Every structure is written in C-alpha cells, then in structure tokens.
Amino acid sequence: MSKTILTVDDSRTMRDMLKLALTSAGYSVLQAEDGVHGLEVLQGSDPDVIITDINMPRMDGFGFIAGVREAGRHRAVPILVLTTESDMEKKARARSAGATGWIVKPFDPVKLVDAVRRVAA
Amino acid sequence: MDTMAAIKQTFFQECEEQLSELETGLLSIEDGDHDGETINAVFRAVHSIKGGAGAFNLGALVKFAHVFESAMDLVRTGRMSPGPDVLKVMLRAADVLADLVRAARADETLDPSRTDPIIEELKALTVAGSPPEPEEAATPFEFVPVMVDLGDFDDLGGFGDLGGPGELGAAGDLGGVGEPGDLGGSDAPAGLPSFRIRFKPRAELYAKGNETTILLRELDRLGTMTVACDTGEVPRLGEIDPEGAYLAWTIDLQTTQGEAAIREIFDFVEWDSTLAIEPFGTFDAVEPDADFSADNDPFQALAPSPVVFAKPETVVAPVPAVDIKAPDVSAALPGAPDEAAVERKATVATAQPTIRVDLDRVDRLIDLVGELVINQAMLAERVTEAGLARVSAVAIGLDELEQLTREIQDSVMAIRAQPVKSVFQRMPRLVREVAAQTGKNVRLVTEGEATEVDKTVIERLSDPLTHMIRNAIDHGLESPETRRQSGKPAEGLVRLSALHRSGRIVIEVADDGAGINRPRVKSIAVDKGLIAPDAKLTDDEIDNLIFLPGFSTAAVVSDISGRGVGMDVVKRSIQALGGRISISSKPGLGSTFTLSLPLTLAVLDGMVVTVAGQTLVIPLTAIVETLLPKATTVHGFGEGSRVIGVRNGFIPLIDVGQVLQYRADATDPKNGIALLVETEGGTRSALLVDAIQGQRQVVIKSLEANYGHVEGIAAATILGDGRVALILDVDAVVVSSRLENFDTSLALAG
Numbered sequence: 001m002s003k004t005i006l007t008v009d010d011s012r013t014m015r016d017m018l019k020l021a022l023t024s025a026g027y028s029v030l031q032a033e034d035g036v037h038g039l040e041v042l043q044g045s046d047p048d049v050i051i052t053d054i055n056m057p058r059m060d061g062f063g064f065i066a067g068v069r070e071a072g073r074h075r076a077v078p079i080l081v082l083t084t085e086s087d088m089e090k091k092a093r094a095r096s097a098g099a100t101g102w103i104v105k106p107f108d109p110v111k112l113v114d115a116v117r118r119v120a121a
Numbered sequence: 122m123d124t125m126a127a128i129k130q131t132f133f134q135e136c137e138e139q140l141s142e143l144e145t146g147l148l149s150i151e152d153g154d155h156d157g158e159t160i161n162a163v164f165r166a167v168h169s170i171k172g173g174a175g176a177f178n179l180g181a182l183v184k185f186a187h188v189f190e191s192a193m194d195l196v197r198t199g200r201m202s203p204g205p206d207v208l209k210v211m212l213r214a215a216d217v218l219a220d221l222v223r224a225a226r227a228d229e230t231l232d233p234s235r236t237d238p239i240i241e242e243l244k245a246l247t248v249a250g251s252p253p254e255p256e257e258a259a260t261p262f263e264f265v266p267v268m269v270d271l272g273d274f275d276d277l278g279g280f281g282d283l284g285g286p287g288e289l290g291a292a293g294d295l296g297g298v299g300e301p302g303d304l305g306g307s308d309a310p311a312g313l314p315s316f317r318i319r320f321k322p323r324a325e326l327y328a329k330g331n332e333t334t335i336l337l338r339e340l341d342r343l344g345t346m347t348v349a350c351d352t353g354e355v356p357r358l359g360e361i362d363p364e365g366a367y368l369a370w371t372i373d374l375q376t377t378q379g380e381a382a383i384r385e386i387f388d389f390v391e392w393d394s395t396l397a398i399e400p401f402g403t404f405d406a407v408e409p410d411a412d413f414s415a416d417n418d419p420f421q422a423l424a425p426s427p428v429v430f431a432k433p434e435t436v437v438a439p440v441p442a443v444d445i446k447a448p449d450v451s452a453a454l455p456g457a458p459d460e461a462a463v464e465r466k467a468t469v470a471t472a473q474p475t476i477r478v479d480l481d482r483v484d485r486l487i488d489l490v491g492e493l494v495i496n497q498a499m500l501a502e503r504v505t506e507a508g509l510a511r512v513s514a515v516a517i518g519l520d521e522l523e524q525l526t527r528e529i530q531d532s533v534m535a536i537r538a539q540p541v542k543s544v545f546q547r548m549p550r551l552v553r554e555v556a557a558q559t560g561k562n563v564r565l566v567t568e569g570e571a572t573e574v575d576k577t578v579i580e581r582l583s584d585p586l587t588h589m590i591r592n593a594i595d596h597g598l599e600s601p602e603t604r605r606q607s608g609k610p611a612e613g614l615v616r617l618s619a620l621h622r623s624g625r626i627v628i629e630v631a632d633d634g635a636g637i638n639r640p641r642v643k644s645i646a647v648d649k650g651l652i653a654p655d656a657k658l659t660d661d662e663i664d665n666l667i668f669l670p671g672f673s674t675a676a677v678v679s680d681i682s683g684r685g686v687g688m689d690v691v692k693r694s695i696q697a698l699g700g701r702i703s704i705s706s707k708p709g710l711g712s713t714f715t716l717s718l719p720l721t722l723a724v725l726d727g728m729v730v731t732v733a734g735q736t737l738v739i740p741l742t743a744i745v746e747t748l749l750p751k752a753t754t755v756h757g758f759g760e761g762s763r764v765i766g767v768r769n770g771f772i773p774l775i776d777v778g779q780v781l782q783y784r785a786d787a788t789d790p791k792n793g794i795a796l797l798v799e800t801e802g803g804t805r806s807a808l809l810v811d812a813i814q815g816q817r818q819v820v821i822k823s824l825e826a827n828y829g830h831v832e833g834i835a836a837a838t839i840l841g842d843g844r845v846a847l848i849l850d851v852d853a854v855v856v857s858s859r860l861e862n863f864d865t866s867l868a869l870a871g
C-alpha cells in the first residue's frame with residue numbers, strides 16, 4: 001500500500017508542486033491549507049508523513065507541529081518542515097516544536113522524496 | 122512537462138491573489154490598521170511570491186521579492202514602524218512587484234530602471250531599520266535547487282562514485298593503510314573506505330518522530346554494514362519508561378559515498394543524539410571479539426555485531442523501549458485537556474471550504490441549464506396545447522419542475538457570481554499613478570466590494586471603470602491650490618461604490634471636484650458640430666453631451682484620460698454589457714457617474730411582445746409600466762414623431778415596428794400597447810408594440826457570435842415553441858428614433 005503524505009501549505013503553487021513530486025514518487029497525498037485545516041484533516045486520516053510550511057494564516061507551522069505532537073494518535077508521525085535555507089532560526093524553532101526534519105525551499109523533487117523516505121517508516 | 126506548466130499557471134494566478142492581498146493589506150495598514158495578522162498577511166504574500174518564483178527560477182522576481190520581504194520583515198518584527206513614508210515605498214514596491222509578476226508571466230524582463238530605484242529605497246529602509254541582512258541571501262544563488270546525487274546504490278564495486286574530493290583523499294589513505302589480506306571471510310571488495318558510526322539516540326529523537334530503524338535502513342543504502350545494538354542500558358521491565366531511549370548502536374559501514382552522505386542521513390537527528398562517525402580502515406565484516414559493553418574502550422569494545430544484515434528491516438528488533446507509536450500509551454496520557462485543545466482549534470476553523478473549478482465546466486453547466494429552461498418552457502407549452510387542465514397532475518408537476526429549474530438556474534448563476542472586489546482592488550494603484558501624474562492629492566474610498574455580479578460582467582468592468590476613475594481625477598478633481606482657494610480640503614475624494622438594486626448592480630464613481638463645466642461643455646459641443654449653436658439644452662442634457670462620440674473636454678489631450686478614448690467608448694462598453702450609464706453633476710460639488718448593470722449575461726426576464734407579426738423580447742428591467750394608448754392621449758409632434766400624454770407630461774412614442782423597419786408606416790396607437798421604458802439617464806419613452814404575449818425568463822443567445830451586430834437588437838433567444846425571438850436593445854431603439862427626430866429638427870432649424 002502506498003504511503004500517504006499530508007502536505008500543509010497555504011500556497012496553492014507549493015501544494016501543487018508537492019503533490020506532483022510526491023505522487024510521481026508513488027505516494028498518496030492529502031492537502032491542507034493551514035495549520036487549523038491540517039489538524040482538521042488529521043482527525044479523519046492517518047498520514048505516514050506530514051510536510052508543513054511555517055508561515056501560514058490562522059495557525060502557523062509551529063503551532064501546527066505543537067498541535068500534532070500534543071494530541072493523541074498522530075504524535076509520532078514524522079513531520080517535515082518546509083523552510084528556506086537562510087532560516088536557521090526557523091529550523092531551530094521547528095526542531096524545538098517537534099519537527100522531525102526539514103526540506104529546503106525551493107525543493108528539488110528528488111531531494112523532497114529523499115527526505116520523505118528518510119523519515120517514513 | 123504539462124503538469125509543471127499547469128502549476129506555473131497556478132503560481133501566477135496565486136500571485137495575482139497575493140498581490141491583491143498585499144495591496145489591500147498595505148492600504149489598511151496605511152489607514153492605521155497595525156494589527157499583527159494584517160502585517161503578517163502582507164509579509165506572507167511577498168514571501169509566497171518569492172517562494173514560488175524560486176521554484177520556477179524567476180531570478181528577477183526572487184531578487185526583488187527578497188528585498189521587499191526583508192523590509193517587510195522589519196515591520197513584522199516591530200523593528201520598523203509602518204509610517205507614511207515607509208508605506209509609500211512599500212505600496213510602490215507592491216506595484217513594481219505586480220509588474221515583475223506580469224513580466225514573468227509573459228516571459229519578458231522588466232527594465233531594471235523600473236525595479237532598481239525601489240530596490241534601493243527598500244534597502245535604505247532596511248538599513249535604517251536594522252543591522253544589515255546577510256547580503257548573500259539576496260543573491261539568486263540561494264534558490265538554485267541543490268541536486269543530491271545519491272549515486273547508484275548497487276554499484277558498490279566502482280570507485281568512480283566516491284563522494285567528495287575530501288573523501289577521495291581519505292579513501293586513498295585508507296586503502297594504503299588497510300591490508301587486503303586481512304579481509305578474511307568477507308565478500309566485500311577490498312579497500313573500500315569504512316566508517317564506524319556510534320549512535321545513541323535521546324528520547325527527544327523519538328518524540329519528534331524520528332526512528333533509528335529508518336536511519337539504519339538509510340545507512341544500508343549507502344553500502345554494506347554490520348550493526349551492533351548495545352542493550353546494556355535497558356532497565357528491568359518494570360522500570361522501562363515506554364518513551365525513554367535506552368539503546369545505543371554501533372554501525373560499521375563500508376561505502377563509496379563518503380562521510381558527507383552519512384552525515385546527511387543523521388542530519389535530522391544529530392541534535393537529539395550522540396553521534397560519532399569515524400573512518401575505520403578497511404572493512405572487516407566478521408570480528409570475533411565482539412563485546413557489547415559500553416564501559417570498555419569504545420573502539421575495541423563496541424565492535425560490530427557478527428551478523429551482517431542484508432536488509433536492515435530485519436534489525437527492527439521488537440525492543441519496546443524505543444517505540445512510541447503505541448497509540449494506547451499516548452492516548453492514555455493527558456487525555457481530556459488535549460482533546461479540549463483540539464476541539465478549540467476545530468471551532469476556530471469555521472472558514473468555508475472551497476473548490477476550484479474550471480470556468481469551462483461552469484459555462485457548460487450554465488449552457489445546459491439554459492437548454493433545460495428552454496426545454497421546460499417547451500414542455501409547458503405542449504401541455505397547454507394538449508388541453509390539460511391547470512390542476513391536472515401533469516400541470517402541477519410541471520409547475521414544480523419550473524420552480525426547480527429556476528432554482529437550479531439561480532444556483533448555477535451564483536457559482537459564476539464574484540464580488541466586484543477583484544476589479545475594485547486594481548483601482549488604488551491607478552489612483553496613485555494618476556494622482557502622481559497630475560500632481561493632485563487623491564483619496565480613494567471604496568464601498569460595497571463584496572457585491573457580487575457575474576464573472577463576465579466583472580471582467581468587462583475593468584476598462585470602463587479605469588477610464589472613469591482616470592476621468593474623475595484628471596477632469597473632475599481640481600488642483601490642490603484651486604481646492605484650497607475654494608475652501609475645500611486639498612485632498613480630493615473619489616468614491617467607488619457598488620450595490621445591488623432591483624436585480625441589477627449599480628456602481629457609482631463619484632468625485633468631490635468642480636463638477637461639469639457646463640458652459641464649456643456646451644461650447645465644445647457647438648464647436649464640434651455636435652449640437653446646433655442655438656440649441657436649448659437642460660443641464661442634464663448638457664452633462665450627457667460628454668457621452669457623444671468624438672467629444673473630449675480636455676483642452677490638451679493628456680496621456681491620462683486621453684488615449685483617444687472618450688466617455689462614448691465607456692458608454693458603449695457598458696451598453697454592450699446590457700448596462701446603462703448616467704451622470705449627475707453639481708457645480709462646485711462634484712460629479713457622480715452611475716453604472717447600472719445586469720447581474721448576469723446569461724438570462725433575462727423579458728416581456729414577449731408581437732410587433733408586425735414578429736415576436737420580440739423586451740428586457741423587463743427597462744419597462745416601467747404598460748399603457749393602453751387612447752386616441753386622445755397621442756399627439757403628433759413635428760414630422761413623423763408622436764408623443765403620448767402620461768399623467769401630467771408628454772413623452773415620445775416610438776413605433777418599434779417602424780424603427781426596426783418591419784413596416785414603413787406608423788401604426789395606429791389605438792391598436793397597440795405602449796410600454797413605458799426608462800433608458801439610461803432616466804429619460805422615458807414609450808415603445809409602441811402590437812400586443813403583449815406574456816412575461817418570461819429567456820436564455821440569452823448571442824447574435825453577434827454567429828450573425829453580426831444588428832442595430833436595435835441586443836441578442837436572441839429560443840422560445841418555448843422552439844422559435845427564435847430577438848431581444849430588443851431598448852436604449853439603441855430609443856436613441857435611433859431620437860436621432861431621426863434630431864435630424865429632422867436640425868433640418869428644420871437649418
């Protein structure tokens with residue numbers, strides 16, 4: 001069975017690109033538009049990996065990661081954060097919020113799939 | 122690659138949305154809204170554009186967005202306050218960003234003279250606001266995706282795949298040191314560089330969703346390895362913390378990939394573990410003196426396990442200590458408060474979910490519903506023909522069908538409806554530009570942005586509105602000095618508003634300028650031969666002269682309102698949308714242009730009438746009332762024209778059959794019915810038709826697409842009986858009849 005990835009990003013472009021890269025690699029993709037939406041989607045699904053943006057309306061990536069980690073059944077799901085290379089500070093914050101790893105934007109599809117594989121059980 | 126092209130399209134669409142959000146946000150900050158979320162949204166808009174642009178290698182866009190973002194970040198983090206000067210720069214930067222996006226979309230490059238000054242100004246803000254940002258971040262270099270060559274995992278024998286130059290050196294050294302003869306029993310090729318990796322995860326590693334087994338699996342991809350697990354720290358069962366970390370691992374890995382590749386695998390976890398990676402000479406898979414005690418000398422003691430795992434999945438020894446994926450354990454933890462938190466979050470999320478649908482599909486649906494309406498009407502007619510009683514089950518069912526059809530139609534139309542915001546949003550930039558060009562101070566106030574109207578109408582509103590706003594600033598508003606002299610605030614006001622009124626959308630463009638200079642308008646009209654020098658015109662009539670083709674009040678054609686486009690073009694484009702435009706003006710107080718447009722271009726409520734044996738449809742919105750003309754109320758008025766007395770006044774009576782040239786001679790009003798219609802500008806006329814058949818909703822079918830434009834006819838429709846009926850263009854009919862009369866009166870005057 002193919003693995004399911006939940007992508008959380010407010011940018012449709014990013015969501016589309018993630019979806020394209022992930023589905024071509026054989027993953028199923030769920031999408032959410034921000035942290036709040038992401039937590040909602042999680043209530044009805046069990047993704048194997050979550051990929052989230054940081055800067056989003058309503059609830060940002062930090063809040064979303066904290067939300068996933070604090071709540072019951074998804075708290076061990078690997079979470080990859082989309083970040084720009086210059087954002088060392090954000091990377092550190094994401095890590096302390098409970099992110100499993102990160103993907104540097106703009107991402108290369110190969111690198112993305114690689115990062116997903118590196119955290120997917 | 123089609124999908125990428127499609128995503129790029131999405132990106133540009135999204136850019137447009139971000140740009141409008143950016144502008145709206147900046148404007149509301151300018152109005153004193155310093156709310157964190159507003160500022161964040163503005164930042165996010167620029168950030169998203171930058172991100173996407175990076176993905177598509179749009180260097181110029183990335184560069185500009187980055188500088189913009191840096192400046193925005195200062196505001197966001199409170200290091201720079203969004204004062205008027207800052208916002209002025211940012212609003213202009215938003216304009217340039219929009220231009221850059223459009224240039225990128227069209228595959229063009231923007232002249233650096235357009236972007237560079239703003240970049241400098243933004244940088245000046247940034248420098249003034251904070252210690253400078255690391256410059257390299259601004260270079261496009263950062264955004265070149267990094268390709269990681271994972272090599273060919275199977276090709277372990279080849280030395281050509283060796284990782285980096287650094288590792289090459291190391292490999293050489295190791296190869297020299299190692300003695301191939303010692304590799305007893307191992308089937309691994311001699312001389313491959315090996316690494317000993319000692320790895321001890323902390324509990325945090327697992328809490329963040331990382332997993333040692335996965336790391337081992339990844340390591341295995343790099344080469345051949347042996348794994349030893351040190352279980353020395355595992356406490357007794359009763360003392361095990363299910364979320365604790367007790368295991369340590371020693372991995373001997375023989376790989377061509379180099380240390381960097383190994384480090385990359387541990388990239389996510391090195392903060393949450395103790396990790397040592399050391400070159401380990403050449404590979405010796407079977408080391409008999411295996412000892413798992415951590416207390417001994419690490420290099421000797423933590424020797425690899427004698428088992429070579431071909432597939433590390435088999436290493437997934439069921440050690441309970443490291444697996445936190447037991448849902449029961451976690452669920453049993455703080456339970457109630459967590460759920461409450463989730464619920465709280467869920468209630469915050471009340472935004473309505475949306476989907477994006479291809480416009481073609483919606484249009485197809487609208488077409489189909491149109492067919493359904495026609496079909497339903499036909500069916501109704503057949504039922505009537507069949508002589509079935511109104512109370513028969515069939516007729517009642519048909520009534521219900523009609524109601525449903527109408528509801529479906531309304532719902533489908535609602536899909537196409539969009540708030541006028543998308544057009545209104547473009548206006549602030551226009552106002553800024555025109556204000557700068559004319560040296561006037563202008564404030565734009567918009568109202569009713571949420572008012573919805575059909576997408577087609579919205580798309581075609583942009584040009585007329587642009588022109589009207591240009592006009593309002595260029596011709597309507599006075600210069601700041603003039604305004605001050607006449608006791609007005611130096612800043613002129615342009616108000617753009619939209620509202621729904623009786624099934625139409627009404628859009629107003631109002632300015633508080635000098636109003637229409639009537640003597641001048643009149644003299645220009647006379648000069649241009651548009652009216653007779655001695656024509657007596659009411660104020661309203663003079664105001665309406667500006668809609669005449671070829672009229673332009675600007676003494677010098679400025680490049681703002683000029684461009685050879687006059688209000689007549691605006692009027693024509695509004696009329697093409699089935700709309701009306703009118704003007705009211707008060708000297709010294711300003712002018713108001715009012716557009717009234719149908720909410721949809723797909724259907725209209727019409728009155729079906731008969732004229733000279735032809736069936737015509739007259740838009741119901743135009744009809745004020747119907748009258749039965751009597752011989753005593755109709756009077757001849759000059760050559761060939763007649764008026765009808767309605768209450769206390771007389772209005773022109775227009776014989777539709779004559780105007781459309783269905784017949785040459787005027788018909789006897791007593792045999793017909795007069796429809797009192799109101800045209801744009803509020804003037805009333807009466808249309809004389811032979812009979813009224815009824816009132817019906819009709820689906821508009823364009824005549825121009827398949828036939829051509831016919832003066833006096835707006836479009837066509839298909840009636841219930843399957844016949845085609847023409848939809849009357851009331852305004853055009855009234856105007857053409859008036860022109861005939863006008864010609865006559867000019868001829869009489871001359």
